[in-house]
Amino acid sequence: MINYNGQIVSENNNQINYNNRGFKYGDALFETIKIKDEAVVFCEDHYFRLMASMRMLRMEIPMEFTLEFFESEILKTINANNGDENRVKFTVFRDAEGLYAPESHKVSYVVEVKKVAIEVKSSYKVDLYKDFMINPNLLSTVKTNNKITNVLAGIYAKENELDNCVLLNSNKNVVEFTNGNIFLLKGNTITTPPLSDGCVKGVMRKNILDVLEKSTEYTVEESSISPFAIQKADEVFLTNVIVGVQPISNYRKKTFGSEITNKIKGLVANLS
Structure with a gap:
């Protein structure tokens, strides 16, 4: 019904x-x-x-x-x-x-x-989707029904035995995953793309930023991310309101840890 x-x-x-x-x-x-x-x-x-x-x-x-x-x-x-x-x-x-x-x-x-199964996977493999790009404008931050790029990226992920894909904008900067926002951890700095780069204004993204900005352990930045920065990151994670925080284990030949990501999951566990 x-x-x-x-x-x-x-x-x-x-x-x-x-x-x-x-x-x-x-x-x-x-x-x-x-x-x-x-x-x-x-x-x-x-x-x-x-x-x-x-x-x-x-x-x-x-x-x-x-x-x-x-x-x-x-x-x-x-x-x-x-x-x-x-x-x-x-x-x-x-x-x-x-x-x-x-x-x-x-x-x-x-x-x-x-009714859906909510599961945080221990192994989560991603790669870039480069066939089509997101426009870096305010309209891209809105969850409209115009999601054909996400659909095609989802198909690409299935065809290549991936769990997800990273979307790029027309400036070739990282925007988000097909179904969530992206965060990179390098040292004690956590970076996520700014809304001006075209990422969805995610509800979980907002709440995680609120929590992290109150923390003294991490420096939080909203700045453009190049695809190369993913390979240099110590940890990468996805966020959305259904799963919460999903650690990324593999990007191409790079393997990530999840120690800090799991701590962040603990910080936001009571939020969702």
Whole structure:
């Protein structure tokens, strides 16, 4: 069962069809959200990111779209299913006629829930994806439905027996993984790409930066990263709200440790 504009309906409900702008033009946004102990993890962060993204894309934000409404619609969908789902996708699409230019900016939303296995792998192999690049602009920081580069990178990873790929921007700097932000550790310095390089404004990224900036053990930098810097790093890790922190074990011929990454996992364990 899914939540379509506040009504619990079957996933096969014909109200949701190909004739919407999310399908036709990628005129849609989404939030991937973790549920833990019947609570919406990082609820405020997801809500405010969604609101900021909708404003950026000039979508009409309904008056009832409050933080409380956002949370209640998610929990309502969880309760309408088995009640033990832990992954939510909250999609908002512009619900209007028109071609590239919409005739209005009103929106509809769909809430989907799933039960997924959350596993931090001990072996995690990655490589660069170089066929297509991310544009280093503000729009790339938003979680829109225009994720074809990530899809192709995911296919490339499967074809080459990798766990993930590192995406580059048109300046050939490191941006992120296909499904999460990237952090490099060298000495006591932890570096992640700045939003200006085109990485998604990740909720877990934000919370990890908040935690690390309060720590006296590490220096945190948001600066551009070259692919060569990955090979020189002592440790590399991926972050997203579902897994949390995933250490990278192998990049090409380089093998990484995970001692500091595991300490950072401990620092943020209570966050997710």
